Amino acid sequence: MSNGISRDELWAMTHAERAALAEDLADVNDVQWARQSLCGRWTVEEVLAHLTAGASTGRSRWLISVIRARFDFDEHNARLVAAHRGATPAETLDRFRAIVTSTTGPSGHTAAWLGEVVVHAQDIRRPLGLPREPSIESVTEVARFYASRDFTVPSHSSIEGLRLEATDGPFATGTGPLVSGKTIALTMAMAGRATCCDDLTGPGVPTLRSRV
Known part of the structure; x- marks a missing residue:
């Protein structure tokens, strides 16, 4: 870990940032859910489903998904988003809430999974005009x-x-x-x-x- 930060501390930061994002999205309406995020062509709802997918997919399932997509990572990500997106935005948010304290990830690079939520939370918040930013400790790592x-x-x-x-x-x-x-x-x-x-x-x- 960098600068003496333990894996447990990085996971605690990850869980805190996920919880903050879930709180920010509690009152988002359907028009806002469909807004384009800062992450390519994905909508706000699709980015959230991507975060849920990442926290639900261990190394073996990740590799299987990549192989099935013939190493087309856009296809791989699109399939996982579809699998973890709810029938409604409210269900998508509920699925995200369920993984807030997950320590699952496709690799052992815990700082990378903290980075996933730090970056994608801003991909979501900025188009919605939500002002919250991650803690300095988290974003510095x-x-x-x-x-x-x-x-x-x-x-x-x-x-x-x-x-x-x-x-x-x-x-x-x-x-x-x-x-x-x-x-x-x-x-x-x-x-x-x-x-x-x-x-x-x-x-x-x-x-x-x-x-x-």
Whole structure:
């Protein structure tokens, strides 16, 4: 674990962020559920079903799904979303609530599953105008993980040759032209959300934007 953070602590952060997202979505209406998220073509409801799928799928079931999709990860993800989406948005939310305290994941990279909920929660909240952001402790752990490697997104490659510095927490990494801003904005940019580069400043921003 990074900086002495244990796996149990990372799971506790994950559970807290899931619970906060479920609370935020309690009063969302049908029009809002159908709104496009920041995550590609997925709607708000589809992103939530994706989070439920990730917390319900262990390594073996994940591998079987990938093989059945012939290693087409878009197809793999679409199938899992369909399987974990409810008949109504309310049912989709109930299914998400049921996995809030899950410690299941396709791999043992706990920081990555914390990153899933941190990033996808913003994918959902921003189009809905929901202001809540993750705790600095949680998002700092995700930023450090993303900066250290390319995992599900080319986050490490996107910041090569740049200096990232958070203005609201301890996260800092790299050398080169500076990119600064809130930790969540840096994290979302590393996760490939180009629109979040609008929240960053510094001479390295155009380079980062061109990569994400």
